[in-house]
Amino acid sequence: xxxxxxxxxxxxxxxxxxxxxxxxxxxxxxxxxxxxxxxxxxxxxxxxxxxxxxxxxxxxxxxxxxxxxxxxxxxxxxxxxxxxxxxxxxxxxxxxxxxxxxxxxxxxxxxxxxxxxxxxxxxxxxxxxxxxxxxxxxxxxxxxxxxxxxxxxxxxxxxxxxxxxxxxxxxxxxxxxxxxxxxxxxxxxxxxxxxxxxxxxxxxxxxxxxxxxxxxxxxxxxxxxxxxxxxxxxxxxxxxxxxxxxxxxxxxxxxxxxxxxxxxxxxxxxxxxxxxxxxxxxxxxxxxxxxxxxxxxxxxxxxxxxxxxxxxxxxxxxxxxxxxxxxxxxxxxxxxxxxxxxxxxxxxxxxxxxxxxxxxxxxxxxxxxxxxxxxxxxxxxxxxxxxxxxxxxxxxxxxxxxxxxxxxxx
Amino acid sequence: xxxxxxxxxxxxxxxxxxxxxxxxxxxxxxxxxxxxxxxxxxxxxxxxxxxxxxxxxxxxxxxxxxxxxxxxxxxxxxxxxxxxxxxxxxxxxxxxxxxxxxxxxxxxxxxxxxxxxxxxxxxxxxxxxxxxxxxxxxxxxxxxxxxxxxxxxxxxxxxxxxxxxxxxxxxxxxxxxxxxxxxxxxxxxxxxxxxxxxxxxxxxxxxxxxxxxxxxxxxxxxxxxxxxxxxxxxxxxxxxxxxxxxxxxxxxxxxxxxxxxxxxxxxxxxxxxxxxxxxxxxxxxxxxxxxxxxxxxxxxxxxxxxxxxxxxxxxxxxxxxxxxxxxxxxxxxxxxxxxxxxxxxxxxxxxxxxxxxxxxxxxxxxxxxxxxxxxxxxxxxxxxxxxxxxxxxxxxxxxxxxxxxxxxxx
Numbered sequence: 001x002x003x004x005x006x007x008x009x010x011x012x013x014x015x016x017x018x019x020x021x022x023x024x025x026x027x028x029x030x031x032x033x034x035x036x037x038x039x040x041x042x043x044x045x046x047x048x049x050x051x052x053x054x055x056x057x058x059x060x061x062x063x064x065x066x067x068x069x070x071x072x073x074x075x076x077x078x079x080x081x082x083x084x085x086x087x088x089x090x091x092x093x094x095x096x097x098x099x100x101x102x103x104x105x106x107x108x109x110x111x112x113x114x115x116x117x118x119x120x121x122x123x124x125x126x127x128x129x130x131x132x133x134x135x136x137x138x139x140x141x142x143x144x145x146x147x148x149x150x151x152x153x154x155x156x157x158x159x160x161x162x163x164x165x166x167x168x169x170x171x172x173x174x175x176x177x178x179x180x181x182x183x184x185x186x187x188x189x190x191x192x193x194x195x196x197x198x199x200x201x202x203x204x205x206x207x208x209x210x211x212x213x214x215x216x217x218x219x220x221x222x223x224x225x226x227x228x229x230x231x232x233x234x235x236x237x238x239x240x241x242x243x244x245x246x247x248x249x250x251x252x253x254x255x256x257x258x259x260x261x262x263x264x265x266x267x268x269x270x271x272x273x274x275x276x277x278x279x280x281x282x283x284x285x286x287x288x289x290x291x292x293x294x295x296x297x298x299x300x301x302x303x304x305x306x307x308x309x310x311x312x313x314x315x316x317x318x319x320x321x322x323x324x325x326x327x328x329x330x331x332x333x334x335x336x337x338x339x340x341x342x343x344x345x346x347x348x349x350x351x352x353x354x355x356x357x358x359x360x361x362x363x364x365x366x367x368x369x370x371x372x373x374x375x376x377x378x379x380x381x382x383x384x385x386x387x388x389x390x391x392x393x394x395x396x397x398x399x400x401x402x403x404x405x406x407x408x409x410x
Numbered sequence: 411x412x413x414x415x416x417x418x419x420x421x422x423x424x425x426x427x428x429x430x431x432x433x434x435x436x437x438x439x440x441x442x443x444x445x446x447x448x449x450x451x452x453x454x455x456x457x458x459x460x461x462x463x464x465x466x467x468x469x470x471x472x473x474x475x476x477x478x479x480x481x482x483x484x485x486x487x488x489x490x491x492x493x494x495x496x497x498x499x500x501x502x503x504x505x506x507x508x509x510x511x512x513x514x515x516x517x518x519x520x521x522x523x524x525x526x527x528x529x530x531x532x533x534x535x536x537x538x539x540x541x542x543x544x545x546x547x548x549x550x551x552x553x554x555x556x557x558x559x560x561x562x563x564x565x566x567x568x569x570x571x572x573x574x575x576x577x578x579x580x581x582x583x584x585x586x587x588x589x590x591x592x593x594x595x596x597x598x599x600x601x602x603x604x605x606x607x608x609x610x611x612x613x614x615x616x617x618x619x620x621x622x623x624x625x626x627x628x629x630x631x632x633x634x635x636x637x638x639x640x641x642x643x644x645x646x647x648x649x650x651x652x653x654x655x656x657x658x659x660x661x662x663x664x665x666x667x668x669x670x671x672x673x674x675x676x677x678x679x680x681x682x683x684x685x686x687x688x689x690x691x692x693x694x695x696x697x698x699x700x701x702x703x704x705x706x707x708x709x710x711x712x713x714x715x716x717x718x719x720x721x722x723x724x725x726x727x728x729x730x731x732x733x734x735x736x737x738x739x740x741x742x743x744x745x746x747x748x749x750x751x752x753x754x755x756x757x758x759x760x761x762x763x764x765x766x767x768x769x770x771x772x773x774x775x776x777x778x779x780x781x782x783x784x785x786x787x788x789x790x791x792x793x794x795x796x797x798x799x800x801x802x803x804x805x806x807x808x809x810x811x812x813x814x815x816x817x818x819x820x
Contacts, residue, residue: 020458043702057748059740059745059749060742060743060744060745060749060750060751061739061740061742061749061754062753093736093739094736094739094751094764094768095767096752096765096766096767096768097767097768098749098768099767122643124428129736129739129740130735130736130739130764130768130769205671218413239739239740239743268627312722312807312811312815313815315811316555316811316815316816317815317816319812319816320815320816322816325502325540326538326539326540328503329503329504329539329649330469330471330539331647332470332471333469333470333472333649334469335470336468338470339463339470340470341470341471341504342506344471354504354505354540357504357505357506357507357509358504358505358506358507358540359504360507361538382589383659397722397816398812398816399809399812399813399816401722401726402726402807402808402809402811402812403727403809405722405723405726405727405730406726406729406730406732406809408725408808
């Protein structure tokens with residue numbers, strides 16, 4: 001079945017200008033795994049001295065590539081080179097013992113051709129699941145790829161890892177420290193889902209800062225919770241979600257723990273990429289920010305936020321530009337986290353919709369309906385129970401989501 | 411906006427023939443709360459001696475009617491009469507202090523006109539939320555209703571409590587005990603949802619068996635877990651869900667604890683009504699049964715079942731008749747409950763789809779695609795970890811769901 005792929009109406013106007021990061025080289029191949037006429041294998045070659053951190057999906061049916069990365073991520077010797085190899089078109093998930101064989105074959109080949117230890121080669125696969133990965137195509141390609149490497153490959157890298165994404169996703173932040181400038185760049189794919197593919201979010205971040213492994217991991221884990229762990233398209237979770245960050249250290253500028261400027265820069269970059277992922281949600285016509293304020297604790301805040309973000313009734317109301325705040329009340333009520341009806345305040349943007357267990361006195365349906373015409377919708381819920389806040393991002397739920405996901409696999 | 415309401419393609423061919431239950435009388439009124447030209451208030455009048463049990467929504471934003479029922483349900487003196495009053499068209503939820511006033515006004519009126527204690531009057535409301543219930547319309551109607559009561563009102567009762575349901579839901583089971591025949595009947599509404607209404611499932615069960623209050627409550631709670639607590643349309647939970655069961659005792663036949671025949675009869679009736687609710691899910695085109703087998707424990711089994719049943723990716727695949735078993739793998743993986751990839755067996759109907767962490771050797775897409783054309787779809791997942799099983803029912807997710815729920819409120 002032919003499909004007309006239209007770019008999300010929420011897409012940014014263009015891919016940003018992203019400079020090269022010293023110590024990071026890219027190489028690409030069109031291995032023909034599934035797609036024709038485009039690159040589908042990306043290799044990031046990282047100079048000796050590069051520290052790598054990662055966070056991964058918690059799915060109990062996660063891929064061998066993820067399990068392999070998890071095992072390797074704790075290695076502490078960065079005096080050796082490293083590499084990240086990613087293919088699109090096949091996720092190599094739920095492929096029995098063949099899955100492990102494919103991961104080992106691909107990572108061993110990278111290890112040999114680059115002459116770096118196997119334990120420093122990280123891999124990801126994204127695409128169809130349950131089908132054997134034709135890893136020989138990737139291995140053949142890898143043998144030719146290394147000769148043709150470039151520092152200026154980030155735009156091509158963003159395109160190579162796309163599956164059903166409607167646009168490539170990239171971001172850059174320059175951070176001025178007391179010792180000079182460092183740069184953080186990143187690319188992401190996901191979470192467009194289309195039969196027969198499954199949503200997978202893959203994110204690769206690179207910086208020329210010099211950051212100790214444990215410190216890098218702690219920045220990544222902490223900021224990931226407030227960015228990539230605070231988005232959803234439909235509440236479904238991939239078996240392959242991977243966020244890897246590489247710090248080459250080649251700026252010569254050292255970043256220590258609790259560096260506020262670095263943390264803010266990385267947060268800003270990861271937030272930007274997370275928003276780009278949500279804005280490419282299938283069928284998305286509106287970008288939705290959910291703020292939970294004054295929850296009893298952070299866990300409660302997140303539970304309420306997710307309950308609202310993943311409610312089909314809330315998401316369809318937003319698609320229909322319906323200021324149906326009763327569905328917000330429902331989503332809070334069903335979440336299982338603490339809420340007291342009469343303390344809840346609900347806002348659309350800055351408009352107070354409900355308080356004291358009822359609609360706010362000055363609110364009218366007309367005001368709400370006018371607000372819902374915006375492309376970016378902000379819903380805030382003040383629980384009045386504590387001091388914990390969180391922000392979560394999602395998109396609306398349109399009939400395009402159904403038609404994209406219900407189409408029979410061709 | 412005018413709406414053409416079509417009856418669900420999964421609806422039963424007709425409403426069953428349901429006999430009167432001795433000790434139960436009905437009365438109706440068209441109070442004009444929201445709908446015109448139909449009854450919207452139902453009063454069930456229960457003779458002295460009737461025992462009542464109930465289970466209710468766990469939502470933290472549940473309605474005053476639910477809170478009021480919860481407070482009354484534990485009263486043990488059944489020597490007095492009792493009543494259940496239900497209105498459709500307005501849910502009286504999130505209506506501030508007015509909500510409580512309305513419930514008190516309605517239940518007090520019933521108490522006065524029937525001369526039964528206030529503590530024996532149970533009420534439910536279903537319909538729009540956040541709008542003040544015009545309870546005076548109901549009170550005016552109640553004063554006229556009592557004179558006109560009938561034993562033969564169950565079909566009219568099923569119709570009166572409908573909101574966006576496309577057909578009335580009723581069921582009957584006759585149970586032959588050693589001492590003679592008893593009858594259990596029931597009606598249900600839900601869980602069609604349409605702007606601006608919110609899904610509410612209301613269920614009223616009546617039997618002429620003589621059952622002690624605690625025994626009745628324990629049958630109801632236990633069987634509710636495997637029936638009404640094992641269905642979903644979209645994973646959203648109402649603020650008003652109520653299941654009430656009244657045992658008049660007028661057959662003179664006593665039912666004690668652990669009566670297998672009574673338990674089977676009630677389970678069969680509640681399962682039938684639960685299925686009727688699912689089959690009226692908005693936009694539903696397929697009825698889906700999910701069996702989780704050999705889970706570590708019951709809680710894990712239920713968590714996996716819900717994760718599959720509420721996954722938009724699984725539900726849209728079923729709507730598209732796509733045997734996309736990878737999405738079942740994803741839903742198991744993300745559920746948080748225990749699973750071991752290589753022990754999972756997945757079946758569509760009796761067809762083994764996947765085992766040993768991969769597609770089953772004899773399975774082909776053609777076989778799966780043929781199976782998915784059925785209107786009733788059975789998905790079974792054998793986890794191979796323990797001995798806990800559960801069954802869950804849901805419907806598919808079609809573009810009609812989106813259009814029904816995204817339509818602007820008129």
